[in-house]
Amino acid sequence: MKTIIVYTSKYGCTEKAADVLKSRMGGEVEVINLRRTQEPSLREYDTVILGGSIYYGKIQKEMTAFVNKVMPQLASKRVGLFICAGNKDQAAQELQTAFPEVLLQAAVATEVFGDEIYYSKLSLIDKFILRMVKGKEQKSGSGLSLETIEKFAQSMTH
Numbered sequence: 001m002k003t004i005i006v007y008t009s010k011y012g013c014t015e016k017a018a019d020v021l022k023s024r025m026g027g028e029v030e031v032i033n034l035r036r037t038q039e040p041s042l043r044e045y046d047t048v049i050l051g052g053s054i055y056y057g058k059i060q061k062e063m064t065a066f067v068n069k070v071m072p073q074l075a076s077k078r079v080g081l082f083i084c085a086g087n088k089d090q091a092a093q094e095l096q097t098a099f100p101e102v103l104l105q106a107a108v109a110t111e112v113f114g115d116e117i118y119y120s121k122l123s124l125i126d127k128f129i130l131r132m133v134k135g136k137e138q139k140s141g142s143g144l145s146l147e148t149i150e151k152f153a154q155s156m157t158h
């Protein structure tokens with residue numbers, strides 16, 4: 001079984017999630033950051049996992065463009081979809097709008113992995129906007145669920 005994990009990440013949470021997922025998958029796993037690497041060919045992979053993070057309700061545009069481009073190829077793959085998102089009330093809905101409906105229905109696993117925010121890393125504008133939206137500065141820290149990532153990996157490999 002050959003797996004590729006393709007992700008988009010702004011501050012590194014999704015990157016960390018992709019690396020943890022890789023370590024839990026077993027077999028041969030390639031991990032590609034779509035914002036730093038050329039769009040990969042999916043030809044040699046039978047399992048394709050796509051993940052991104054949510055800003056203002058949406059997944060990164062690079063992920064949406066990539067998914068739209070490779071949709072026909074995904075029909076013959078085992079597909080897994082995940083997001084990293086901080087808004088617990090909205091995340092399930094954000095997952096539904098992050099990827100096309102047909103892909104969500106065909107996927108072997110779909111999950112929200114949680115979030116991670118370190119205020120010192122944020123750009124001034126992101127800090128400012130987050131403070132406006134949330135009312136006050138939130139605590140920095142990781143809310144990534146290793147348990148959820150583990151469960152996702154099990155679904156993908158069984």
Ligand SMILES: Cc1cc2nc3c(=O)[nH]c(=O)nc-3n(C[C@H](O)[C@H](O)[C@H](O)COP(=O)(O)O)c2cc1C
Pocket residue numbers: 008009010011012013014015052053054055056057058084085086087088090091094114115116117122126127129130
């Ligand atoms: C400016 C800003 C806007 C955000 N907007 C949302 C949002 O609309 N919904 C949500 O669930 N999470 C939102 N988040 C939380 C991120 O999705 C979360 O921190 C995620 O872990 C970031 O992953 P990344 O570091 O891979 O980009 C926002 C975070 C920031 C800094």
